[in-house]
Amino acid sequence: MLVHVDPDRCCGAGQCVLAAPDVFDQDERDGTVVLLAARPPADLAREVADAVAACPGGAIRLEEGVPR
């Protein structure tokens, strides 16, 4: 699982941090998404999928099938 974020599309509502706090954080200054783990462990897959679905700006993208 490989995670991409696009801070340009991020509106800083923090849904990703709420869903997957080990994978996402927010920038101190403008609240935009910060990726903590581009290759999160498999047991976080559901949390990451939730973050993708919850992100209102479509700022998170998942690439499946990438070896960890």
Added chain:
Amino acid sequence: MATAAPATSHPAAAHPATSHPAPRGACPFAPPPAYQQAVRDEPVTRVALWDGAPCWLVTRHQDTRDVLADPRFSADAARPGFPFLSAAARQIGAGKTSFIRMDDPEHSRLRRMLTGDFTLRKTAALRPAIQQVADRLFAAMTTGRTRADLVADFALPLPSLVICLLLGVPYEDHEFFQRCSRSLLNRDSPVEEVLAAQDALTEYLDTLTDSKRGNPDDGILSRLVERGELPTEEIGAMGRLLLIAGHETTANMTALSVLALLRHPDQLAHLRAHPEATPAAVEELLRWLSIVQTGVTRVAVEDVEVGGVLIRAGEGVICQLNTANRDEDRYPDGDTLDLTRDTRRHVAFGFGVHQCLGQPLARLELEIALDTLLRGLPDLRLAVPFEEIRFRHEMTVYGIETLPVTW
């Protein structure tokens, strides 16, 4: 179902059968029956606005998310065809507005000046301060008394004190801005009254912002001044947005949540037995109550198909959050308040780039409010029959005027 409004000024439009907002039915917590019917029969349907103008009503969960995430639907009230929900809104919308009525990139440029103040981490750090405010209000409400109006004594002052603190607005002026805020959100207010409230609030915040120039504090207004990127009026417009949003939404969510729990004793008992369940309970209450009762307005800038219906460029759209949040496809048995259900992806805060900026704060305030009240008042109950509670149908943000309780 409501009678059709006259559509004479829009001869080309089909006569919509339903008005917006439609009246509520027997359950004051449920979305209007006409809209719930629409979810089943015609999920993207035509409604008539207050002036007879036709508008699309989007009622289902996935369609709502699709529309609100799609840049082909604009939030810019200056665009032709934008649906206004009152005459006053039309007049205000034609003038200067805050970034909620702008599209990207301008919207995101302005919004990002605030997002840093509302991150989850920054908000979480406010917990002790908010708890202190809640404890103080709670003590004042309960000391030597056994009865109170939960709205005036707790639900409204809590978020009001907190947003004033965050913005750097003196709370002593709360009667003034609470009055302005009510007029602005009341669709039945006379146009002159709304415009006067808007002007008064604008002037107040502009003056306050200017006063921070020589005299900074650590509030958001001061910080925006220090950035030096925005003129006073734009800082004032942001302050106005935050002040209003900070007042009515959380206050009404708190009061309605308590009322909903009192009407669902099994759910209340569950929450009392499981204090750790409060965050989940807050999410379910957000979903079930969906207090932005008039929905979220957009205008199509291109022809777009939504749920199999073609919406043409220049046509208005209202995403009805309350029906979306009870859509059976997403939330089985959606009309039932169930604090243990999976509430993920509810749209109570909207969706897309305009999704509520203050949602971490709202969640935290609701959690603290419910915990403080339920922990402190094990015997909390209504002091009047439920039938006497007056629901605020005329408000953009649903709520109740007063909530007499005893313990």
